[in-house]
Amino acid sequence: MMYKLYEEMYHHALTKFPEEACGFIKHDGIQYSFVPVDNIHDTPTQKFRINTSDILKHLDNSVAFFHSHVNQKVSKFSDEDKATSDEFNIPFLTIDIPSGNIYNYFPNGWNKQWRRHDYCYGLYDCVQTIYDYYKYELNIDFDYTIIRPQPESWMQDSYVSPFAKACSELGFKQVNDLQVNDIVLMQVRAKCQNHIGIYIGDNKILHTKAGKTSVIDLYNEAWQKRTTGIMRYAKS
Numbered sequence: 001m002m003y004k005l006y007e008e009m010y011h012h013a014l015t016k017f018p019e020e021a022c023g024f025i026k027h028d029g030i031q032y033s034f035v036p037v038d039n040i041h042d043t044p045t046q047k048f049r050i051n052t053s054d055i056l057k058h059l060d061n062s063v064a065f066f067h068s069h070v071n072q073k074v075s076k077f078s079d080e081d082k083a084t085s086d087e088f089n090i091p092f093l094t095i096d097i098p099s100g101n102i103y104n105y106f107p108n109g110w111n112k113q114w115r116r117h118d119y120c121y122g123l124y125d126c127v128q129t130i131y132d133y134y135k136y137e138l139n140i141d142f143d144y145t146i147i148r149p150q151p152e153s154w155m156q157d158s159y160v161s162p163f164a165k166a167c168s169e170l171g172f173k174q175v176n177d178l179q180v181n182d183i184v185l186m187q188v189r190a191k192c193q194n195h196i197g198i199y200i201g202d203n204k205i206l207h208t209k210a211g212k213t214s215v216i217d218l219y220n221e222a223w224q225k226r227t228t229g230i231m232r233y234a235k236s
Helices: 002-016 052-058 079-088 126-138 163-169 221-226
Strands: 022-027 032-037 062-070 092-097 102-105 172-175 183-186 195-201 204-208 214-218 227-233
Touching (some): 002 032, 002 062, 002 092, 062 079, 079 092, 079 102, 126 195, 126 204, 163 183, 163 227, 183 221, 221 227
Parallel strands (some): 062 092
Antiparallel strands (some): 022 032, 022 062, 092 102, 172 227, 183 195, 195 204, 204 214
8 A cells, every 4th residue: 555655656756857746645544545736836846835725625634745856866854844844743755756765754843943944935034933933932823824925026016014914913012112022023125014023132133034044133223224113912
C-alpha cells in the first residue's frame, strides 16, 4: 500500500517537473490515498503555495503533506517547510526529482525559534513577527489571516493600509502613548502604512524588515518619523 502511495506521488511530481508538485496524504480509517493539489506560487520551480480553499478542504483528514524538490542533490527541508509543518501540526514528505529520494519532517516546535528567521513575505515578515511575539511571549493566539494582505504588490499599488482596521478586528485600540507590547504602525517608502513592529521597552522595537532577519532596533528619530499610529491590545 505505501509503495503504491509513493508511486502516485513520484508520478505526480514527474508530471509537474520542473515545477514543485504538491498534495495531501489522507487516511479514511481503512486506507491511505494521495490527493494532488495545484501549486499557485509565482515561481513554482522554486517554491510552492497552496490555495486556502484546498487547505480547508483537505487538512482536517490528512495525515501528511507532500511536495517535491527539484534537482537538489540533498533534499533538505527549508525554513518555510518546517514553519508550515509546525503551524499546521502536520508531517511533511518530500521527494527529490529526478532521484526519487524521499524525506520526511515531523512537527517539533522549530517555529518557536522565531527570532532568528530570515525575511520571506507571507511567511516570515513584519506581520508574522507580530503574531509570533504575541503567541510565544504573551500566549495570545490570533487569526493571522485577518491581517495578511496578498499579494506583496499591495504596498506599492494601494493608498489604503489594512493594518489599522485589521488590528481593531483583532482586539487592538488606537492610543497616543507608547507602552511595552504595543504595535507600532509605520510607513516606509510606500503610499500607505506598510510596516509594523512591537515596542518591547527601553526605547526599542522588534520587527522584521524586508530582506532582513528579525531584529531589535532603537526606536530612534528615523523610526519615529515613519510611525503613523500605535495600537494596544485591549485585553492586555
